[in-house]
Amino acid sequence: MNRIYAYLSVRLLWLLILGQAVCLNTAHSQSLQERLGYPADAKLLILHADDLGMSHAENQASFEGLLSGAINSASIMVPCPWLTEAATFARGFAKADMGLHLTLTSEWKYYKWGPTAPRNAVSSLLDSLGYFYADCATLAAHARPEEVEIELRAQIEKAKAMGIQPTHLDSHMGCLFFTRPEFFQIYLKLGREYQIPAMLGRDMLTQLPAAAGVTLSDKDVVVDRVLTASPEDYKGGMAAYYERTLRALQPGVSVLLMHLAYEGPEMRAMTQERPDWGAAWRQADFDFFTGDTCRKILAEEGIQLITWKELGKLMK
Secondary structure, three states: OOOHHHHOOHHHHHHHHOOOOOEOOOOOOOOHHHHOOOOOOOEEEEEEEEEEOOOHHHHHHHHHHHHHOOOOEEEEOOOOOOHHHHHHHHHHOOOOOEEEEEOOOOOOOOOOOOOOOOHHHOHHHEOOOOOEOOOHHHHHHHOOHHHHHHHHHHHHHHHHHOOOOOOOEEEHHHHHHHOOHHHHHHHHHHHHHHOOOEOOEHHHHOOOHHHOOOEOOOOOOOEOEEEEOOHHHHHOOHHHHHHHHHHOOOOEEEEEEEOOOOOOHHHHHHOOOOOOOOHHHHHHHHHHHOOHHHHHHHHHOOEEEOOHHHHHHHHO
């Protein structure tokens, strides 16, 4: 869940749509942490890196974070140029918690990608040059839902064919959350069909127009909150944002999204036209989560790390 989190600005968006409701299934009286076998007051956290497959620098920094234990989850963008490197890592590191960052947009000005499905099968998702649209709003204005489903299925099936065993699904730039109810329904449908969690947060579900009126089943896994930095947080310093967020974490199951990459010629060239989610931002994320301060805060606050694999067992 990436750039349009604040390309639309997450916080502003949520304020604008506050009050939207979703019909949640209440079959489980236990909290999610209790269903997982933890005490009711447990603070459980998934430290999750987006955008694997997007670039070599993104892959290598994320691999380092996963191998060192600094982070414990990531998701892969199947349409992107460095997919094969991410797939090789996923096959070789069997315990890795690797999901799919379902992708329908190509946001950078000079670095583009297109569909996994045949272009003639998903033409409504593409601009005049055959690339994905640059933002969620343009996608929503043009995309036919049946072609959205064709493309997302193609991404999942290609990942599986390459030996990736996805532990969950999530949405690049939030396009499956922030736009049309039909897209949101497809997202839920695919998670249920493949029996892996489609990332959902209670904070999201109560505030997203696309989720209004959706009834969840007792197999859907809904975490308590999904957290990610906005451009305003970046301006204030990423270390300060993450420390404040971790110190304030409440009991329940939370997902903290970040983007890890090495700042260098590759990332600077890719992201040169804007600082938001750019090379410096991603290096700052890497520096915080692989540093001693993060580990110290987790220990001091009694935060326990879990994975999507654990959550996925609830769907079986």
